[in-house]
Amino acid sequence: MRVTVAFNRFGPNVNQRMPRIRHGYAHVVNNFYDGWREYAIGGSMGPTVKSQGNLFIASTAESVTRRMPVGHAAGKDWHWHSSGDSFENGAVFKQTGSKVRPNYNKHQAFPAVSASEVRSLTKDAGALRCSARAAC
Template identity: 50%
Template sequence: MPRICYGYAHVVNNLYREWSQYAIGGSMNPSVKSEANLFIAPKSGNKKEITWRKDSIGDKESWKFCSVGDIFENGASFVETGAGRAKPNYNGKQTFPVVNAKYVRSLTRSFGVLICIKRSRC
């Protein structure tokens, strides 16, 4: 779960579920674009909010948290902040395709620790 300080993060095609404090956090003037992620809030408790902002140095009015094409289940919510959208500063070689959030379950179905048969190949 990312926590961004002084920078930009483009969080794409992830499955977040059962978080305890937050799914995406920031402090010190972060810029976050959440795109095509699946957020499934915990069934119990009151931790339905996805984002978290730590009180720290920086003008909170300039902090940017935006959500584009995300899916929210079980009461999950995303509070957008900041004037305008968080925008990447990518060059042509750094761009990448984003898959629709409805496919995140199948994209992450086999996630986890990589199991190596031969150590020399890992």
């Protein structure tokens, strides 16, 4: 499995799974994380994660990442890498393994912007606001 999570605004008051990955590869790029309760990015069964150009602002929980099952050896051979992310209010991304590159072919590739631009990039992100009279 390969997945890209891009240009989203998560929070405030979210809990977890933004995303949670099993096996496979995830490129998490240019998202705005405005607080989380348990973790922002989680995984199990040895996934590879490339976090790039995201803005993480901690609220109650500081750890951005969580490897499951929890324990001393959980995730020790996994490849989770942060590149160009910005961390505020004590947010921490635990890197493991070697650096990873986005897993795209030349037709799927796109440039990631700086984490300093994520607030403006995601200012209109979120659920659609629809009414019975207006089409979404």
